[in-house]
Amino acid sequence: MEYRLAHKDFITLADFSRDDLLAILREAERIRRAEASLTTVDILHMYDEARALVAAGKRYESVLNRRAVALLFSLPSTRTRAAVEWAIVRSGGHPLYFTRATTQVSRGESIEDTVKSLEPYSAALVLRTDSHEVLTRAAAAVKIPVINALSDLEHPVEVLAEFLTLSRVIANRPNSPGNDSAAEISLDFESEISFDCFTKVKCAYIGDGNNNIAKSFAYGAAKLGIDFTIAAPNDYQCPVELREQLSKTTVKFTDDPQKAILNAHAIFSDTYISMGQEAEREKREKAFQSYQVNEALVKNADPNYAYFHCLPAYRGKEVTAAIIDGNHSHVFAIAESRLLVYRALFSLLTQNLT
Template sequence: MLRGRDLLSLMEFKPDEVIMLLEMSKSLKARYHAGEIIVPIHAGKTAILIFEKPSTRTRVSTSVAAYQLGMNVIVTSAQELQLGRGETVADTARTLSRYVHVIAARVYSHSSLEELAQYADVPVINLLSDKFHPLQALADALTLWEKKGKLSGLKVAFVGDVGNNVAASLAVIGSKLGWEVRLIGPRQLWRNDISKLSDDADKTGASIYQSDSLEDVKGVDAVYTDVWVSMGFEKEAEERVRLLRPYQVDGRVMSLAGPQALFMHCLPAHRGQEVTDDVIDGPRSVVWDQAENRLHTAKAALAALTP
């Protein structure tokens, strides 16, 4: 069982545990669409959601997910807590553990989550950090499972800022599920932590590699991109846009990938930068399915981890 476990990156979960979360997500989604909106698995329990960064999909989907599990939901920012006046993360974690059953947080620094998890007596769930975005990766995997009819053996190309948190989590979940993940972007942004995924990749048959050639989108099941200037990198915006301009996902890139390739984006999108309108609004785009699946995977994570 997963009850009581933290979810910080998905690296801490075994492949069969990731599959368990996805199967639960699929089941809860089916129940939702059958009209079973409230599944009171955790009736009367309380979840606190802490947001250091602005959010649309994560904030709303996780709030709704907790509510639909029968939970009381507290949504707050660091500024509304004593964190904003200098209380330590450790003291905040100890205090909140006396009040709530699960803590979920969207933070600037992944180290803040690690400290929360170290000192909290209840599970801590990563709603996004500078290093990982695990709930997004679960939603991505659920979407591909629905569209391609399988969980393993998929080929996915992430094009653009291959050093960001979404690319990292895509590589992590790909290593758990036996995918071929192609991280395609400028060498200046290549990752130096790919080797950490080798143990899972050896077990599942996954392949995670980096390239600076758009030719490597050929034959993939999906082309994925994200914004070029993530929150916290605004000072580097001009340089990042210059560096990443050749990696815009447009009709040419999708044609190169092939007619079987879906288009994916975690949103929000900066239309005209990382993706063109004809692609994101086109018939192969599954971005709204990804967005919906944030609800069902958040619900599964809360259901499975909350004690």
């Protein structure tokens, strides 16, 4: 177990080393392999055994040990909420879900008072917010770990989930970087994976370079040593200070999607109209016309390329239906990885919390 990560906040990938991020991914993989052969009936038996131990006055050991994890979500969520809540339950805890409207924050209470009030009940806090400042203020106010489930600046868990899925795709695909297998293997989540593939794979992100997931991709790829190119219009590229910070890493920036996607083993994209940007729709649609991931663009990628999108996706906008619904797409496989990364974070960050 990686005790150096205990009690740390998970707000930005910039705060973590390559070894730290690999430790999280390896813990996610350890959890997956430990439960790979379990059926739904097996899992239900585990819950029955846990309840029996508690009823008998005996201690049942689990990651969260029946502690709560508070979720403060001020933005809509489908996939993240489902992954976080199920990860908490599978880790032996109980989710406490709040929206802005269901807390006193909606009436002017400070985020500091809110999280301090929840701290005695919680092993960790998971925040989804349109203000990164709220995350940092919450983290400064409490001693338990604070996890970023999306902010206006970053989306770090999603990026680790997509990189975990990428490693799974490579492990299951012959003739991929880091995989010398000659046999055809389906994406069945059974093969053991190695994260050595990260230094052998070429990736491209096509779309808004100034949104939260692009910034997290940049930090994550730089830390993990992934050859990663972000293609975006000049007016929508990652901030200059971030580009300068990563200028000596494996991350590159361009306004040419054809150049970015050349021989790419993996292609990532996202909507270019994020939450809160609906008023800019017409302007953005015009700016991103040549940044659609479509059949013509992917002809320049590796023939066995894999496509990823964090969803929600808008077919006919940032990606065509033929790509996102085609054989190269792995967008729904990310759901399993998202669950595993959250479970890994609870396992590593909440160690030795009383």
